[in-house]
Amino acid sequence: MDWLTALGFGERGWGPALVDGAVMTLLVSIAGLAIGAALGSLVAWAKLSGARIAAAIGEGYAALFRGLPELLVVYFVYFGSSALLTAVGHLLGFEGFLGVPAFAAGALAVGVISGSYQAEVFRGAFLAVAKGEIEAARSVGMGRWLMFRRIIAPQVLRFAIPGLGNLWQVALKDSSLISVTGLTELMRASQLASNATHKPFTYYVAGGALYLALTAVSDRAFGLAEARATRGMRRETT
Amino acid sequence: MFLRLLAALQVTLSVWALSVFFGAFIGCGVTWMRVSGVLPLEWIARAYIFVFRGAPLLVQLFVVYYGLSSFPAIRASVFWPFLRDAFNCATLSCALCTAAYQSEIFRGALAGVPHGQIEAARACGMSGFLLFRRVIFPIALRQALPPYSTEVISMVKATALVSLVTLWDVMSVALKIRNDTLVTYTPLLIAGAIYFVVNYLIARAFIFIEQWLSPHLRARSA
Numbered sequence: 001m002d003w004l005t006a007l008g009f010g011e012r013g014w015g016p017a018l019v020d021g022a023v024m025t026l027l028v029s030i031a032g033l034a035i036g037a038a039l040g041s042l043v044a045w046a047k048l049s050g051a052r053i054a055a056a057i058g059e060g061y062a063a064l065f066r067g068l069p070e071l072l073v074v075y076f077v078y079f080g081s082s083a084l085l086t087a088v089g090h091l092l093g094f095e096g097f098l099g100v101p102a103f104a105a106g107a108l109a110v111g112v113i114s115g116s117y118q119a120e121v122f123r124g125a126f127l128a129v130a131k132g133e134i135e136a137a138r139s140v141g142m143g144r145w146l147m148f149r150r151i152i153a154p155q156v157l158r159f160a161i162p163g164l165g166n167l168w169q170v171a172l173k174d175s176s177l178i179s180v181t182g183l184t185e186l187m188r189a190s191q192l193a194s195n196a197t198h199k200p201f202t203y204y205v206a207g208g209a210l211y212l213a214l215t216a217v218s219d220r221a222f223g224l225a226e227a228r229a230t231r232g233m234r235r236e237t238t
Numbered sequence: 239m240f241l242r243l244l245a246a247l248q249v250t251l252s253v254w255a256l257s258v259f260f261g262a263f264i265g266c267g268v269t270w271m272r273v274s275g276v277l278p279l280e281w282i283a284r285a286y287i288f289v290f291r292g293a294p295l296l297v298q299l300f301v302v303y304y305g306l307s308s309f310p311a312i313r314a315s316v317f318w319p320f321l322r323d324a325f326n327c328a329t330l331s332c333a334l335c336t337a338a339y340q341s342e343i344f345r346g347a348l349a350g351v352p353h354g355q356i357e358a359a360r361a362c363g364m365s366g367f368l369l370f371r372r373v374i375f376p377i378a379l380r381q382a383l384p385p386y387s388t389e390v391i392s393m394v395k396a397t398a399l400v401s402l403v404t405l406w407d408v409m410s411v412a413l414k415i416r417n418d419t420l421v422t423y424t425p426l427l428i429a430g431a432i433y434f435v436v437n438y439l440i441a442r443a444f445i446f447i448e449q450w451l452s453p454h455l456r457a458r459s460a
Contacts, residue, residue, distance in 0.1 A: 069433055070398070071399055071409060072429060072430055076430070172294075177294075177296060180402070187294065187297065198308070201306070204297055204300045204301045205305065208294075211293050215288075
């Protein structure tokens, strides 16, 4: 059976499994990035607010997850979250083992790692917003939530897009580590296919090619987003 | 338990050191192709960087270790004694991956050399290798150090992946201890502490090198 049949969508082809894996990779990466955005913006807020204890906690969190290997974090979150959930269940009177689904554990792991880098991206993006904007908003009488919604968030997002595009690519690649938890994303799907058919080269290269396709499309999408977000802004001519 | 993990640190550090070292050379070559001005070379370099930065390192490791060994032609070739060993495959794969990132760092550093310095050097009559050795390289080296330290630390973290291609590094020994003794978190915590300390030491070393290389930027003791 040549490689075209092996990767195809016919009866004995593994094409559908790989595509399903790619979709799962996308979903878990999006979930991870979202969790990371929530954590990252909290940490950035803590650092920017000047409250020393909160800033120290944020700094510690960022330093911790930048110094640990991603694989270790995946294992730790996977084993730890199930144990935590079981402990909580025992407290509430539930007997037995409560397992966290692999998707949730994987997304949480990717999110926690991504959050530590996203904190810096958001902090830098916030500092890049012109101070005059916030002053003007205050002088017009905008409340804090309105100011955040109307002024701060759109501009921070605009400056954060290049960094976030980079971190999205990192999240896509880190999601391949979630395969160790058994979640059938693209890496695990390639592994299952290669183990079943004893053709490791075909399926790992195909998996790699799908990751490259995801990367290339993401690159283009973020480029378009950046072009749209920075439309009308004065550019430095180099 | 701690001593067993420390012994496995030797595997981790040797994979890391060898892949960063060889990756630097390959990266230099790729950067040279990328800025050469010869279009086919530039395309090859850009394709290399795209592939090795776009695909996850785990996929690259599996392709080199499991994929290459499935070809009878490779098993019969002169490379087989090298590619048969998991350590060699892992180091090769990590080196190729880090070379792509390092090449981008070098390219950014070269582009960051102020054009005025190069103009002045040329006005003095410098060209070719002398220009590179005296002007471009020192400035580019200083500019490359911060992102380079980040990449080197990323490489330490990436070596944890070689546990998945049957190498006994800190990560796999920690998991084995966990399986054998059924102690759930301590091996992982100690492994994490080991990685954290190694990364911290590397970061400090790079800060020291950066300060050593920029005496003109340090505060003067008057």
